[in-house]
Amino acid sequence: MAVNPLPLNTLHPVAGIHLATTNAGIKQTVRDDLLVIQMQHLAAREGTAAAVFTRNAFCAAPVVVARENVAQYRVDYLLINSGNANAGTGEQGLVAARATCQAIAEQQGCDPRSVLPFSTGVIGQPLPVSKIVAALPKALSNLQPANWEAAAKAIMTTDTLPKGVSHQFSLQNQLVTITGIAKGAGMIRPDMATMLSFIATDVALPKNLLQQSLQQAVEASFNRITIDGDTSTNDACVLFATGHSGVVLEHADDSDYAIFLDQLTQVCRKLAQAIVRDGEGATKFITVDVSGGANEAECLAVAYSVAHSPLVKTAFFASDANWGRILAAIGRAGLSDLAIERVQIDLNDVAIVRQGGVAASYTEAQGQAVMQHSEITIHIDLGRGTHREQVWTCDFSHDYVSINADYRT
C-alpha cells in the first residue's frame, strides 16, 4: 500500500559494476536473499568506494567489519543478505561476518578485507554462515552488469516494492550514469534492521572527494526522512565510482563536480522518498517544510518535532487538519525565545495558522479538502530568519501498530 510509489524505471548498468543474486534459504525459500556486487577495477586507475553507516552505538557485526574494511582497503566485493541482520550477536557475529568475506576471498582469489558485508533482517539470531557460503558459487558465476532490478528485489525484507533510481547526464561532453537501489522495510525499525542503499557511478573520483559527495548527498536525503524516530543498527549507504566512463573529477571546486553532486543528491533523495512512500502502514506522504529559521539546526529541530509527533501523525491518518497538534509540536522543539505569534502554518496552499491562532480566512471545509490529498506539505514559517529545511515522513496508522506488534509472530 505504498503512497504514490516510485515506478521502477530502467536501471541503467554502470560500467565496471557486476551484480548477481541467488536464494540462500536464509529466511526465504523462493525469493533471492543473497546479493553480490563486484567492482571491476581499471588497470590505469582503481575504482573507489565511500560509505556512511548508522550512528547507533549498538551497530550490527557487518557494520563493524564493513566500516573497518572500507576505511583501509580497496573494495572489490559487497556481500549482502536479507532475512538476518547479524545484530545483537556479540563476538560470534563478528566471526560470522568475517567468515563470509573469507569465503568470497577464497573463491575469487582476493583479499578478504576487500569484501564489505551487509545484513538486513531479524536481530539476535546467528547468521547462517554455511547457507551463505554454500550459495556463493552460484552467485559468483552469474555476475552481470544488468542485474540491478534483481538486486533491488533481493535486499527487500518487508518492503512492499523494490526501490531503484537511475540518472544519466552529460559531464565533459560524455554521457555518465548514476544508478542506485535501496530498501527500507517500512522503517527505521531496529529488528528489521533496516535501511540499506547501494549506488554506483562510472565517473572517477578520488576516495576522499567521493566520501565528501556521499556525505553531502546523504545529509540532504536519507538523513531527512523519518517514520518513527527509531534508528536502525544496520543502516548503511555505499557509493562506488568505477571510472569506466573515462570522466574524472579531481576537486570539489571543479564546476562539473557541482553537477555530479546535484545528480547524486537527486538520486539519493528519490530513493529516500521511496522508502517513506513505502513506510509501514503509510497512507500519506508528508513533507515538513520549515522556513524562516535563524539557522539550519532550529529548522531541523522543528521539522523533526513535528515529523516525530505521534499526535500529528495520527491526525494525518485520520485526515484531520488538527493544527493545534502541529503548533504544540513546534512549541516543544526547544527553540529559545520562540515567538509563537510569528509562526505561520499552511497545509499545501491553505493558510491555517496566523499570529498564534487559526487564520481568519480558514474554514473547516478547506481543512477537510486539503487533508484528502495523499501528498501534503506542512509549511511552517518561524518568522525569525532566512534558513529553510525539509524533512519527509508519513502518517501513523493502525497498520503501523499491527505490523510492529505482530512482526515476530
Add this chain to the structure above:
Amino acid sequence: MAVNPLPLNTLHPVAGIHLATTNAGIKQTVRDDLLVIQMQHLAAREGTAAAVFTRNAFCAAPVVVARENVAQYRVDYLLINSGNANAGTGEQGLVAARATCQAIAEQQGCDPRSVLPFSTGVIGQPLPVSKIVAALPKALSNLQPANWEAAAKAIMTTDTLPKGVSHQFSLQNQLVTITGIAKGAGMIRPDMATMLSFIATDVALPKNLLQQSLQQAVEASFNRITIDGDTSTNDACVLFATGHSGVVLEHADDSDYAIFLDQLTQVCRKLAQAIVRDGEGATKFITVDVSGGANEAECLAVAYSVAHSPLVKTAFFASDANWGRILAAIGRAGLSDLAIERVQIDLNDVAIVRQGGVAASYTEAQGQAVMQHSEITIHIDLGRGTHREQVWTCDFSHDYVSINADYRT
C-alpha cells in the same frame, strides 16, 4: 481500561481549602465541568501557593495569566474548566481568561489578580466566557472542604477514572495532610491540552520554600512520565500551603522539611503514575529503570529513548520480549563512547541481554512468561557509573491510534 488503576481512597479535606463544582455546559451537558478552589487565609499568617507550568513555548492563555498572577500576588481562588483549553486562541484568549478572573473578583470582592485560571480540553476554540460567568454564582455558594472527589471528576476530559491521593502523617507531633488530584486524559496530548494537578497541605511554608519543594517533587514524578513524548500546552501543577494545622516549616535544612518533601513526592508520584495507568489505550504499565550511568542526564536520555520508542511500545503491546528494539533504543540515545557490550537488560527478574547479545540463560519461554504481566520493569544497567533514574510509561496499542485519530470526529 486503565492498568491496575489507583483506587480513589478517601481524600481527606485540607483545612483552609474549600472546593465547589458545577456544570457550566462547556462541552458536557450533565457532568460537572467547572471547579472553583478557594484558599482561606489565616489572619496571623497568609497561606502560600506555588506552581509549575508547561515548558512548551506554545502555552495556553490561562497558563500565561496564571503564571503572571502566582508570581506576584497572593492566591485566593483557582478557576478550572474542562472541555475547552483556551489554547491557540491568540490575544482574545488572554482577554477571555482575564474576564473569568474578573467575574470571580466581582462576586467575591477580591483582587482579580488573586485568581488563577486553568483550562483543559479542545485547542483552538474560543472560551465560552458567558457560560462560565453564568455558572459561577452556583459554584461560589457551594464551596465546601469535602468536595475533593467531585473536584477530581470535574477536571476529567477523556480520563476513564478520577485520580486523587491523600496522605496524612505526623509533623511536630501533629497530624498534617497532603491531598491532591490530577487529570491526564490519556496523555500529553496537546489538543486535549492535558495534565493538570492541584495539591494542598495544611502545613505552612514560605512561598520560596514551597516552590522549591514543588519543583523537586514534580521533577521526581510528573517529569518522569511519558506516553507519547508530546508536551501539552496547558500542563500545570499547583501546590497550596494553608498553614491551618499550625505546623510551620521555615527552612530547607529543617529535618521535618525532609519528611514533608518525601510525603509530597510520594503523593505526586502516585498521581503521576495514575496518569500513566490511564494512558490512552494503555494495556501495560512499564517502569524503565536505568542504573549504572555516569550521571543523571545520561540515565534519563536512555530511559526516555526507550520509553518514547514506538517500536518498543508496540512490542510490549504485543507481549513480545523483543530485546533488540530495547538495545537499539539505548544505542541511539546519544551517549558518547557507550560500550554496548557492558549493557545488561532484565525484564522484571528475567536476564535478557548480557555483553551485547542475548543472555546465555534466556529462553523464549521466559520471555513469553514475563511479558504476560501487566506491570513490567525494564532494568537497564549501563555498566559505567553509579547513577540511577526511573521513568514510567505505557505500551502503544491500536486503541492509541483510534483515540487520537478519531478524537475530533
